Amino acid sequence: MMNNKIINNKINNKSLNTEKPEPIIDSAGCDSVRYDSEHNDAGCDAGRRNFVNCALASSALMMVPGMLGAGEEEKPDPNELVLGDGYRPKDHKWGMGIDISKCIGCGRCADACKSENDVPREPFYFRTWVERYRILENGEAVVDSPNGAIDSFDEDKLDERIIRSFFVPKLCNQCEHPPCVQVCPVGASYRVEDGVVLVDRDYCVGCSYCLQACPYGARFLHPETRTAEKCTFCYHRIVKGLVPACVEVCPTQARIFGEMEKKSSPIIRFMRMNNIGVLKHSLNTEPKVFYANLDKEVR
Amino acid sequence: MEPTTHHLYSLFHEISGYIYPNEIELHWKLLIVIYPYLTGLVAGAFILASLVKVFNVQQLKPTYRMSLLTALAFLIAAPLPLLAHLGHPEKSYEIFLTPNTTSAMAMFGFVYAWYLGAVLLLEIWLDYRRDLVLWARKEKGVKKWLHKALSLFSVDIYDKAVRFDKKFVKIITIIGIPSAFLLHGYVGFLFGSIKANPWWSSVLMPIVFLFSAIVSGIALMLIIYMIVTMMKERTVDRACLEKLASFMFYAMIVDFSLEILDFMHRIYESEESIKILAELVSGKLFVSLIVIQLLIGMIIPLMAIAGAKLFKIPFELKKIVYFVSALLVQFGIFSTRWNVVIGGQLFSKSFRGLTAYKMEFLGLEGLMVSLAIMILPLFILWFLFKVLPPWDDARNP
Ligand code: SF4
Numbered sequence: 245m246m247n248n249k250i251i252n253n254k255i256n257n258k259s260l261n262t263e264k265p266e267p268i269i270d271s272a273g274c275d276s277v278r279y280d281s282e283h284n285d286a287g288c289d290a291g292r293r294n295f296v297n298c299a300l301a302s303s304a305l306m307m308v309p310g311m312l313g314a315g316e317e318e319k320p321d322p323n324e325l326v327l328g329d330g331y332r333p334k335d336h337k338w339g340m341g342i343d344i345s346k347c348i349g350c351g352r353c354a355d356a357c358k359s360e361n362d363v364p365r366e367p368f369y370f371r372t373w374v375e376r377y378r379i380l381e382n383g384e385a386v387v388d389s390p391n392g393a394i395d396s397f398d399e400d401k402l403d404e405r406i407i408r409s410f411f412v413p414k415l416c417n418q419c420e421h422p423p424c425v426q427v428c429p430v431g432a433s434y435r436v437e438d439g440v441v442l443v444d445r446d447y448c449v450g451c452s453y454c455l456q457a458c459p460y461g462a463r464f465l466h467p468e469t470r471t472a473e474k475c476t477f478c479y480h481r482i483v484k485g486l487v488p489a490c491v492e493v494c495p496t497q498a499r500i501f502g503e504m505e506k507k508s509s510p511i512i513r514f515m516r517m518n519n520i521g522v523l524k525h526s527l528n529t530e531p532k533v534f535y536a537n538l539d540k541e542v543r
Numbered sequence: 544m545e546p547t548t549h550h551l552y553s554l555f556h557e558i559s560g561y562i563y564p565n566e567i568e569l570h571w572k573l574l575i576v577i578y579p580y581l582t583g584l585v586a587g588a589f590i591l592a593s594l595v596k597v598f599n600v601q602q603l604k605p606t607y608r609m610s611l612l613t614a615l616a617f618l619i620a621a622p623l624p625l626l627a628h629l630g631h632p633e634k635s636y637e638i639f640l641t642p643n644t645t646s647a648m649a650m651f652g653f654v655y656a657w658y659l660g661a662v663l664l665l666e667i668w669l670d671y672r673r674d675l676v677l678w679a680r681k682e683k684g685v686k687k688w689l690h691k692a693l694s695l696f697s698v699d700i701y702d703k704a705v706r707f708d709k710k711f712v713k714i715i716t717i718i719g720i721p722s723a724f725l726l727h728g729y730v731g732f733l734f735g736s737i738k739a740n741p742w743w744s745s746v747l748m749p750i751v752f753l754f755s756a757i758v759s760g761i762a763l764m765l766i767i768y769m770i771v772t773m774m775k776e777r778t779v780d781r782a783c784l785e786k787l788a789s790f791m792f793y794a795m796i797v798d799f800s801l802e803i804l805d806f807m808h809r810i811y812e813s814e815e816s817i818k819i820l821a822e823l824v825s826g827k828l829f830v831s832l833i834v835i836q837l838l839i840g841m842i843i844p845l846m847a848i849a850g851a852k853l854f855k856i857p858f859e860l861k862k863i864v865y866f867v868s869a870l871l872v873q874f875g876i877f878s879t880r881w882n883v884v885i886g887g888q889l890f891s892k893s894f895r896g897l898t899a900y901k902m903e904f905l906g907l908e909g910l911m912v913s914l915a916i917m918i919l920p921l922f923i924l925w926f927l928f929k930v931l932p933p934w935d936d937a938r939n940p
């Protein structure tokens with residue numbers, strides 16, 4: 245609801261939209277949000293002072309960077325928004341599949357994510373990480389994820405015999421009912437029509453309420469910007485037709501990415517071929533990260 | 544800005560079990576413990592004042608104005624910890640400009656403004672108006688003008704106008720009670736509505752918050768009343784003190800029952816999180832929850848007050864018992880806030896492990912700033928007492 249309001253404002257604010265937009269999502273760019281904010285400042289400098297409208301508008305820019313043509317119409321349909329490369333959020337519905345039986349715990353995805361998205365290298369900040377589960381004979385589960393598995397795992401021996409062992413990559417579930425979005429006091433966290441949940445860095449006041457509300461520990465407060473961060477499915481890549489960096493680098497294709505509502509999509513095939521589970525199903529967040537071969541111990 | 548992350552490395556040794564990698568650092572720290580503590584005192588003090596106006600508890604009259612001013616002093620300080628904890632306090636106005644209607648936190652500004660403007664300030668003004676006018680008439684210089692200004696330059700103190708004031712005060716108090724409930728129940732809702740966190744997520748949360756607020760507010764007024772009367776070298780009104788102690792006792796009984804109910808409910812339901820919560824309570828929270836909150840802050844004062852009421856002991860001794868009990872209650876309620884806010888972040892949402900909280904000393908979220916914020920309302924109160932003396936003999940006949 246909030247988003248539609250924002251979008252409308254943006255569209256009505258002609259001054260923001262008359263120039264031919266630059267390609268917002270630069271091919272070298274690894275963080276769409278940052279590129280947007282530059283736009284924002286340029287386009288809306290005087291406007292910022294121009295009361296709420298512009299504040300709203302800037303957020304719209306954040307969300308829908310550089311719309312093409314939309315400003316020319318009198319009352320355009322907010323659902324007709326198009327991003328820089330002709331990308332229309334409403335034509336897509338993204339999801340990710342993770343086949344636990346294929347993951348070898350190499351951690352290349354976690355590493356690639358940090359490089360791709362400028363995530364601080366310290367071991368406290370992750371957009372994605374890999375957990376190792378070792379279920380012992382006595383039923384106990386030993387779980388770890390040293391440095392998010394970026395350096396993979398040591399072969400440390402356990403005293404008890406291991407009866408099952410597997411790796412589970414984790415990331416933001418891009419929930420259909422995202423509690424993080426629900427609680428954000430300023431609407432800095434929002435859900436795009438294609439199902440991806442994003443954070444507007446310019447708006448975020450750093451209250452950390454969303455970090456508390458996310459049941460999956462998928463968010464962190466960036467130590468430099470002091471704003472909330474999370475996985476965006478590499479939004480800057482997917483709008484150009486690329487897959488997220490983690491999917492790209494996975495050597496075993498344990499991660500699959502694609503459209504949820506297009507028959508030819510690999511994710512549809514994935515859902516057909518496997519038994520599917522999601523994390524913390526009972527919380528009704530409706531994750532869009534689907535796991536094949538999910539063990540009961542995984543939370 | 545230099546990111547300060549080295550302190551987080553030392554936390555690695557404190558982790559037990561498995562926590563999600565993003566969970567090492569607590570995101571709500573001491574400041575967020577203080578915030579519900581302060582608003583609780585506001586709500587509690589106000590509800591005590593309402594007992595006089597709405598329920599006509601005459602014995603408590605000596606504390607009426609004091610309670611209102613105390614509520615105001617603490618309310619002024621209440622947003623400071625919230626503001627200081629934000630990553631970007633300079634953007635906080637966005638909460639007013641573009642509030643997200645589904646967010647409980649976004650409502651803070653509105654609840655706060657309503658309570659401050661429509662309830663507390665108005666009630667204080669109406670209650671003091673006649674006195675302000677009369678004081679201004681007698682005084683000279685700065686004080687005269689201050690009181691004149693505070694009365695908003697009104698002059699009408701004829702019976703009809705004063706009667707109107709009185710009636711209006713009553714109406715505001717009646718509106719004020721649900722507002723005070725709202726102010727603090729809302730703070731409980733902030734936590735209680737987070738389904739991701741089983742320690743917080745509970746419908747009882749707002750109600751538990753409310754009753755603990757009432758307990759802490761009455762205890763605070765008992766302390767302030769006794770200290771102020773002693774400092775002014777007057778005698779403590781026996782009936783008033785007894786009533787304060789009684790009401791504190793009743794509120795504690797309700798609060799205690801609610802907490803026990805919550806506890807039993809959790810144990811009986813034994814949800815997925817029960818193991819880790821049990822580990823939390825018997826480990827990292829043992830001292831602050833079982834020893835301070837439950838034993839020192841609840842059971843001991845309850846027994847002490849009950850004992851003082853049941854047995855014939857000299858009033859001088861009673862005074863000490865009540866005073867010490869009220870102090871213990873303050874510690875208890877502060878730990879309650881601590882246990883909710885900090886306790887709720889010590890366990891991983893994977894329910895597999897615990898992290899730790901190391902309080903910083905300096906810095907915006909450190910101990911010093913928090914202490915300053917806690918002491919500030921006392922200074923404000925001292926100032927308010929100077930400007931708007933709440934003593935009975937300062938009233939104009
Ligand atoms: S996983 Fe967490 S951060 Fe991602 S959408 Fe769901 S609640 Fe929000």
Ligand code: SF4
Binds near residue numbers: 428448450451452471
């Ligand atoms: S930290 Fe930022 S994104 Fe998260 S709830 Fe607060 S303002 Fe919203």
